[in-house]
Amino acid sequence: LTVTTESTEPIDGQKPGTSGLRKKTKVFMGKNYLENFVQSTFTSLKSTGVPIEGGTLVVSGDGRYYNKEAIQVITKMAVANGVKAVWIGKDGLMSTPAASAVIRCREGGFVPFGGFILSASHNPGGIDEDFGIKFNCENGGSAIEKVTDLIYQNTQSIKEYKICKGFPNIDISTCGTYVVGDKVRVDVFDGTEDHVGLLQKVFDFEAIKKLIARKDFSMVYDSMNGVQGPYARKVFVDELGAPESALMNAIPKEDFGGKDSPSHGHADPNLTYAVELVAKMGLNKLGERIGSGDSVPDFGAAADGDADRNMILGKQWFVSPSDSVAIIAANISCIPFFKDGLNGCARSMPTSGALDLVAKKKKIPCFVTPTGWKFFGNLMDSGDEKYFPDTECYTPFICGEESFGTGGNHVREKDGMWAVLAWLQILASKNKDESKPLVTVEAITMDHWKTYGRNYYCRYDYEGVASEGANTMMSNLKEKCGTLKGEEIKGMKVESAESFEYHDPVDKSVSSNQGIKIIFTDGSRIVFRLSGTGSAGATIRLYLEKYEKPSGNLALSQFEVVKPLAAIALEMSDLTGKHRKLHVLRKP
Template sequence: MTHIAFGTSGWRGILCEDFTFDNVKIVIQAIADHIAMNGEQGKGVVIGCDTRFMGGRFAQEAAQVLAGAGIKAFLCKRDVPTPVISFEILRRGAAGGINFTASHNPPEYNGVKYSPSWGGPALPETTRDIERRANEMQGGICYKELSVAEAGLRGLLEHIDPKEEYLKALESKVDFDAIAKLGKIALNPLYGTGRGYLDAPLRHRNIPFVMINDRPDPYFGGHPPEPSESHIPDFISLVQQDPEIKLGLSTDGDADRFGILDSDGSFIEPNYIIALLLDYLIRSRKIEGGVARSVATSHLIDAVARKHGVPVYETPVGFKYIGELITQDKIVIGGEESAGLTIKGHVPEKDGILACFLVAEMVAREGKTVRELLDKLYNEVGRVVTRRDNLSLSPQLEAAYSAKVNAVPAEVADTKVKEVIRIDGTKLLLEDGSWMLFRKSGTEPVVRLYGEASSNERLAKVMEAGRKFILG
């Protein structure tokens, strides 16, 4: 039997090992029971998938199990971005949404992501209830299904395409007229759900663009569908070789993460993009509110917040916590270093499509490259450089890890520890403004080491001190 456990963004597993049709049906029934417990079974559930193996079949099976439980399924006709499902939940007033995606994970993975009626990723109290119900069902048939035909006849299945309504709403959040003056743009949906979403607004306005990797491919071209520098060498080469391209925009497999290339093909870290957009939105749009970032995300954001006199909300890793603040209307923008962000008035879910277009608008209206904008921001608030490394643990180091991080030293990297934050992992704030964070993976013997400092030389020293603390 497979133990069902939800991580920061749903339940994920390897196809044919733990991610099987039987286990998926159990999880869907557990979600159905959770919805019924809340008295929301009459509102229906939006169901979608990304471009992974068997995504459409899993989505159909989910619809049949929900129909068997008397809950209507709004089944998307094609693969669909995660933020679009979030948007559709809110637009329809649905009980929630189920998306079959493993986001940026390698192609052998798939996953179930559940979003409740408020549109953001399910909070821990919700996923704990679903986990408990699913694990109690293991080993027996606990669900019934209606066929697609029968579900349709009973009014429990409706095929939908949420694309046009989402794109229409995007028009009110992005200045596409400004983007039209930018020049040629390069697009890369990484064989995922961003195709038809990244390009449609540009086609509509005859904005020049070039697009690669714009067909569905469950192998994602041989790389995990993550728009990070190491996974998009073809895209970087494209931008470098075409002097007419002003900007490169990329999304991950389910289009909730973004990747940005400057006009020279250089990759811009998501940390810096979030800080730039915070500054831009407050200056240009005069939007009021604070900013939310995860504990692992750059303090360059804090420096921008100080410049504008707005509060910073530090959250655990997981966009659900940022989504909560969006629903409470407390923040201008919320973001994570793993390339997720959303803004005030938009869905409480990370949206790579929106992020890409906001960057294009910013570059177009400011009349500067991303690097020029970043250098300008550094001159105003101070320079910050950031990095993340993965540290593999031996069985002995893994056994000693908890005791080690619970007894942190008073001094690290020749600097006193000013504060220890344990919102999520162990974060050491040093007196010179640099910091490091240790977060242990929940699925493998790996510690993620995050670090930040005011120079590359200082950052190297901070990261080496963190490495020695864990491994030495």
């Protein structure tokens, strides 16, 4: 196993965003692009004392184009950097939450120091689309900013990388253990094992099985041709007894079905892209009912490309992600893992305040973090004496984001399958008696609103904006914040305006410039922020929210309700309708 040291030069723009480094696939395929990032990661880890030499590394991805090739390159570089064991999912596949589960709990005689997840999540895949890579640490969570900043620094000064060119390509289509040369060991295994095993400990599968067996209950699950297919088959069909026909698009594809598929290759579980599922559930793209609903299943759900996102639907009913996490929190004792309740919960800042209301009633803290799952990790690790000896423990813990991400502390990533099982478990617990009519997803949502009120919510995405213009807009808004307080705009008075800054209560780190947050005296809210997951240009996200109390009108169109806020937001920011794309809509 001869190690070669190849010379290289820094490549611009290798700064990880909200969730890793994402670029056009061809950029990743360019000379040294992947190699520079991987070497910079190893160098950073070594400099902070992570035991790479002799260590175990997990490498897998969501199966998009270039996944398999990248795995071979990373394996050869890992070995050259001293790694002694590499763990790879069969066919190179592992969903993002599954990779987190493998890093945290797989029993293979070694404890991995982390893993590379190859994914650009919901972004389309293919040679002309997107590829991505991120490093997850020993806790199974995406590297925190301190680490990604260091990796970025190293990409700017890199001069060489190490690779074992002679290391054989591993046959990742066959499970097995490959021992190469001086006792380097590569394990290829079924990437669903650990994750599904863990979920069986979190949920009561028998109870869910009984729900699925009810004659008056039917469900469908859309894997959107992403990595979730094999997991969906194992969980819903093999374990829970759902018919094969409950599975949609369950075969992972390198392009997630491509441009000509109903989703246009966007494995993104929302009303816009999960076209087939949404139609099957008797809804249109705006979340409005179409047709009589007669043959519509009682439950529908979908995952994104790397299966960390989820969408929850009932019969002709859409559950917004912000509501979903709140409803799960309100019903948390239905789930065995949380039978003793929660110690804390969290949401990203742009996510609606529905969860806060539940937390208040439960008298537990609700943390508000910047966008991106990595900020939840410290909160979930807070009880870990090894890292945070003097911190209050916030686990058991759940958290969510408005962008269809929900999860708990069983792993350190959002978990699309977890969210679906959480809903099924809640449904199962409310539907134990088969002689009574089914308590539906809609009824559970309505009940929730009648108890807590409804946070009408809408998000607009302005895609393909020039970066410079977007940055100027954000800095103008930041400047305006200083004088907005007390001002009246279109009949609404500003209560506060600020650029969101997060102070991590566990490691005390500070993250600034996480979005502009404007709150009005009636509690309504406008948030602006720049996306950190794009592969080119900029995307501005605008989030609007208006709260209605339990006794108020809970059955309006959220689009109509937030319209006045949209008008104010446009006036403040000089955004025009030109790039606007409606992202999330819901209508009862």
